[in-house]
Amino acid sequence: MKDVITLKDIAVSFDGETILDGLDLSIHDGEFVTLLGPSGCGKTTTLRIIGGFITPDRGDVFFGDQRVNNVPPHKRQVNTIFQRYALFPHLNVYENVAFGMRVQKKKKAEIAETVEKMLALVNLKGFEKRAVSTLSGGQQQRVAIARALANNPKVLLLDEPLAALDLKLRKDMQVELKNIQKSLGITFVYVTHDQEEALSMSDTVVVMDGGRIQQIGTPTDIYNEPQNAFVADFIGESNILDGVMREDYKVEFFGKEFRCVDFGFEKDEPVDVVVRPEDIDIVEPEKGDLIGRVTNITFKGVHYEIIVDVKGFKWMIQTTDFHAVDSVIGIMIDPQEIQVMKKSEYSGLYGDYSSFSEEFDGLADPEAENGAAQ
Amino acid sequence: MKTLSRIYNVIIFGLLYFPIIMVIVFSFNSARYTPMEWKDFSLQWYEKLFQNEEILNALSVTLQVALISTLAATVIGTLAAIGIHAMNRKLRRVMLTINNFPMVNPEVVSGVAFMLLFVALAAVLPVFKPGFFTLCIAHVTFCTPYVVLQIMPKLRQTDGRLYEAALDLGCTPLQAFFKVTIPEILPGILTGALMAFTMSLDDFAISYFTAGSSAQTLSVTIYSMVKRPVTPEIYALSTLLFGTVFVLLLLANIGQVRDISRRSKRARR
Structure with missing residues (x-):
C-alpha cells in the first residue's frame, strides 16, 4: 500500500x-x-x-x-x-x-x-x-x-x-x-x-x-500480542509476571513450567509474561497448574472480577462464576493464552494487582478518570 | 440604615453631578451675568456659540485631531495588544506596566515632556514645530494605551486554536488575522476606539502644552476664554461637550454589556 x-x-x-x-x-x-x-x-x-x-x-x-x-x-x-x-x-x-x-x-x-x-x-x-x-x-x-x-x-x-x-x-x-x-x-x-x-x-x-x-x-x-509491559498494561487489564524462557515453547514462572506458543528467545532468558484476566480458567484446586486464595470479588455485570493471591502475587481473573473470599481455587492457563515479552524499561512497573481494592477500582475506571479530567 | 445609605448616595451623586447640571441649566438662561439667577429659557447662547469663529475653529481642530488620533491609536493599539498577547507571561507583564504608565502619569508632566521633545526636534525638523501635527502625535500617544487595555481581555477570551483552524483551512497568516482574529476581538477594538476618541476630546493639559498658537483645541480655547469675563456661551459649549462625551461613554458601555451577555450565553451552552 x-x-x-x-x-x-x-x-x-x-x-x-x-x-x-x-x-x-x-x-x-x-x-x-x-x-x-x-x-x-x-x-x-x-x-x-x-x-x-x-x-x-x-x-x-x-x-x-x-x-x-x-x-x-x-x-x-x-x-x-x-x-x-x-x-x-x-x-x-x-x-x-x-x-x-x-x-x-x-x-x-x-x-x-x-x-x-x-x-x-x-x-x-x-x-x-x-x-x-x-x-x-x-x-x-x-x-x-x-x-x-x-x-x-x-x-x-x-x-x-x-x-x-x-x-x-x-x-x-x-x-x-x-x-x-x-x-x-x-x-x-x-x-x-x-x-x-x-x-x-x-x-x-x-x-x-x-x-x-x-x-x-x-x-x-x-491486545493479544503486546510487545512490552507498558502496552500490556495500557491496553486492557493484564497480569504481568516475571518468567524465564527455558527453551522454545516453554516458559517458567512461579517455579512451574508452562507450555506456550512463543519462540526465538535465548535459552534461560528472563522475560515478562502476560496473561489476560479473561483467559484464565478456574478449576478444582487439585487440578490447577497454580493454587491461590481469593482475596476480593467485585460484580461487574457481565462477569465477576476476582483477585487471587498466588504465592504473594495478586492475579486478576474475570469469571462468570461466584467465588467467595478466602476460598481456595486452582488456576489453569492454555498455552495460546500466554504471551511472552522481552524485558523492557517498563518491566516490574505494572501487572500486579496488590494495590487493588474496591475503592481503588473507582479511580482506575477510565470513565471516572475522563470525568475528573474535564 | 437604609435611609442613611440613601442620603449618602444623594450627597455623593449630588456633588458629582450638581455642578454639571447647573452649567446645563444656565446654558439655557437668557440672563447674561453672574450672580446666577434664572430669567427665561433661551437658546441665544447656543446661537452665539455657533457664530463664534474662534470656537468653531477650535471645534473643527478638536474633531480632526480626535478622528486622526483615534484611527492611528486604534491601529497601533490593536497590533500592540496582539504582539503583547503573544509574549511570554513575564515579558507581557512588563509590557503592560509600560503601557499603563502613561495613563497614571500626571498629564501636566506628560504635556511638559511632549513640549520639550517637540521643541528639541523642531530645531532639527521643522515639522515638529508645535501645531496640528504635534497635537496629533501627542494625542495618538496618550490614546493608544487605552486601546491596548480594551483589547487585551478580548484576546485572552479568544480560543488560540481559532487562528490555527483558519490556517488549517487554507488561510495565509494575514488572511487568518483578518478573517478570524479581527472579528473575534472587534468589540474590544470598537470600545477601544470610542475610549480613544473620548480621551482625545477630553484632553486639556497635554493639548495645552503641545498645540502651539496655530491649532487650538476646544478645551484650550475655553481656558483662554475664561480669562476674560465668563459668558454663558461657555456654558453652552460645556453642555455640548459633556453631552457628546456622555453619549460616547454610554455607547461604549452598552457595547460591553451586550458583549458580556453574549459571552455568558455562549458559555452556558
Missing part, C-alpha cells in the same frame, strides 16, 4: 523537555490510524507536526515523496479537527463549513452544493443559519467534521475529537466517524487516550509513551 505520510526520526523538545524522541511512522493511504497513549506521551505533538503547526527539531516529514518540513499549514493537504472544535463563533453553521472553500475562492454554486452535502453527511440538515454558540457539544463536533471534510483533504487529523462528549454520544460518534471514514476512503489520523476507542475504530493502533512508539499493530495484535 502507498504511504501518504512518513515521519522519519522525528525529535522535538520544548524548553529543554523532550517531547518526541526518534519517532518513525508510516501512514498508509485510506487507513484509520490511531495514536494512543497517556497524556504527555507526544501523540498530539505528532499530530501537530503533520498539520504543520510544529516544526520538528530533527527528522523529516514526507507527504508522499515530498518533504514538507518547511511547508506552512495552509499549504498542506490535510485538515484538522481540533480538541475543542475551534469553530468560528462569529460565523453561522453554513459559513463555518464554507470557510475553507471561500478562502480558495470557489464558485458560489459549488460552495452551496458542498456545504449541503457535508451537512447531510453529518446529519445537520436545516442547521445552516444557526449560530454555532446555540449548538450542543455533539452538534458542534459535527460542524467541525463537516468544515474539515468540505476542504476535501487527503488526510484528516483528529485531536481527541470526542473527549468533550458524554459516554453515550461518544459511542454513537465513534460509529459515525468510522462510517464516514469508510465511505469517503480518506486517511484518518486519530489521537486519543481512550484505549477502547482506539481498539474499536482503528485499522492500525500506534501505542506511544515517553515520546516514543511502543508498538504499532492492528487492534487484535496490540
